[in-house]
Amino acid sequence: MEICSKEEVHILSVFETIKQTLLMQEYIYDNLSGKNSSATFGYQIVADENDVVSGENQRLLIGATTLKLSEIVDKIHTLNGLCIASHVDRPVFGIISQLGFIPPDLPLDGVEISWRIKPSEAMKQMPDIKRFPFITSSDAHFPDDIGKAITKFFIAEPTIDEIRLALTEKNDRRTEV
């Protein structure tokens, strides 16, 4: 789930189970106001795995929550999820554009570099991100964008603990972009 903090910083949360994800969703919904205007922001269709539409989400999902960045990071970790700062190279909604620099005491599990820039170039422009593991991904907001950029994880099984090991390059686990 990609979450927008009250500072308008976008943060990715990654969970192992639907139960954890729904708990996070409940926390977000409790702190997200507004109703979507489909004419302005598009339809927010709810569909199942067979693309059968079951309804429409009425909440203003494009809006920012009233939660501080640090509160969101804490909640993700309380639910044993991973917390990755979205598209840190982007001129808007990235942690560096919004806050100037990454708060030194913010315990992120990694940063996401968008598909628009080479990781080496991003690190040259923003040396501060070198202290975090990084991934690249597509920031897909439309189905066709899924897979536009990928990160390979060399892990024993698809679990959050294994992904965490790969991000921190422990026990021979690693990532490759």
Add this chain to the structure above:
Amino acid sequence: MSWKGWCKVTVKDLVEKFGLQTATGEKGLDRLVKSGYCGDLLSDVMANAPESCVWLTIQSHQNIIAVAVLREMACIVITGGHTPDTETIDKAGNEGIPLLLWPGSGYTLAGDIYSAGIK
């Protein structure tokens, strides 16, 4: 009353003239205010805010204090009725940066300060 022609306007003058609330940083009230800046994207403010400015923002994250120190600003005004985070108030107090609050929109306050002669 306008400050046009004045050479020395302090943060305290701003506080008194516009009825700003002081959240913390009283010891910096004697700082001189020479210009102003508006912005909520801290990357932009870090790059462009002038020295000794009054900075109007709705951003309340503690990073605003580091930005104000870096740019050697006179003070920060959090506008729009937004309230600073606790850590932000603590950091401003430690750094002696006046952190001021204004319930109305940044637009009107910026206009008033500009009209008063801070350009």
